[in-house]
Amino acid sequence: MSHRPIRVLVVDDSAFVRAVLTRMITSDPDFTVVGATGRGSEAAGLVTRLQPDVVTLDVEMPDMNGLDALAEIMRTRPTPVVMVSSLTASGTRTAVQALALGAVDVVGKPSGPRSPDLHRVQEELLAKLRAAAAARPRLTPAAAPPPDRQAPPAAAQPLARPAGLAVVGSSTGGPGALHSLLGSMPPGWPGAVVVVQHMPPTFTASLAEHLNAATPLTVREARDGDRLEPATVLVAPGGHHLVLAADGTVRLDDSPPRHGLRPAVEVALEAVPEHRGARA
Numbered sequence: 001m002s003h004r005p006i007r008v009l010v011v012d013d014s015a016f017v018r019a020v021l022t023r024m025i026t027s028d029p030d031f032t033v034v035g036a037t038g039r040g041s042e043a044a045g046l047v048t049r050l051q052p053d054v055v056t057l058d059v060e061m062p063d064m065n066g067l068d069a070l071a072e073i074m075r076t077r078p079t080p081v082v083m084v085s086s087l088t089a090s091g092t093r094t095a096v097q098a099l100a101l102g103a104v105d106v107v108g109k110p111s112g113p114r115s116p117d118l119h120r121v122q123e124e125l126l127a128k129l130r131a132a133a134a135a136r137p138r139l140t141p142a143a144a145p146p147p148d149r150q151a152p153p154a155a156a157q158p159l160a161r162p163a164g165l166a167v168v169g170s171s172t173g174g175p176g177a178l179h180s181l182l183g184s185m186p187p188g189w190p191g192a193v194v195v196v197q198h199m200p201p202t203f204t205a206s207l208a209e210h211l212n213a214a215t216p217l218t219v220r221e222a223r224d225g226d227r228l229e230p231a232t233v234l235v236a237p238g239g240h241h242l243v244l245a246a247d248g249t250v251r252l253d254d255s256p257p258r259h260g261l262r263p264a265v266e267v268a269l270e271a272v273p274e275h276r277g278a279r280a
Contacts, residue, residue, distance in 0.1 A: 040064030169265025
């Protein structure tokens with residue numbers, strides 16, 4: 001019994017990128033591209049008219065940027081959106097903001113027709129579109145300012161041993177869930193948090209920066225040798241596994257991907273029982 005292909009709308013101001021994305025998407029018979037536009041201002045109207053299952057949305061467009069186009073789509077006909085971003089600092093920062101506003105995932109923009117990682121980008125794009133098409137669009141209301149950060153009590157000053165450890169793994173749709181989860185954490189929480197979000201390199205630094213503005217905890221991208229501290233969230237950097245060392249520090253590891261992912265949450269979880277003992 002045949003099934004209906006996943007219907008995709010492509011929104012990107014570059015005709016070249018629209019052609020590359022369309023070719024990537026239609027290479028898989030599970031997908032069909034029902035429309036394409038180079039104008040962000042046309043995206044919401046096309047979503048209403050064509051009723052796609054998922055939208056690829058450029059981050060940086062001249063007439064209407066990705067955040068404004070995303071907001072209009074969610075206001076008129078909520079639809080799963082995968083952001084397509086350049087790997088520039090401004091591009092990744094805007095993409096992460098879009099994830100917190102309701103986009104399902106983000107993928108790096110292909111750099112050219114002969115890019116050495118073009119096959120990897122295609123596999124990632126198709127996997128994320130497939131997952132996004134099955135997701136329910138998440139409408140994110142404007143967040144209230146996070147509570148003021150409070151200095152932890154004397155017993156939990158930096159370099160003190162955290163009272164507990166939470167390891168959070170997330171993938172498609174994860175940034176929005178992390179935004180909600182960490183935003184609800186109390187100031188001065190005595191435990192440490194490790195986040196392993198499956199994202200490309202360069203995106204995780206922007207994710208950490210964005211989450212840091214949404215929670216009373218301190219959030220930063222992990223560096224090799226960082227120590228687990230109370231009320232602090234370490235985000236595994238894209239392209240590296242994060243390993244919990246017995247001395248209370250984290251190590252960045254370049255061993256092969258697990259299930260095609262690096263970072264993979266399994267790597268962090270494997271050391272938790274040894275690291276935390278009875279409190280794991």
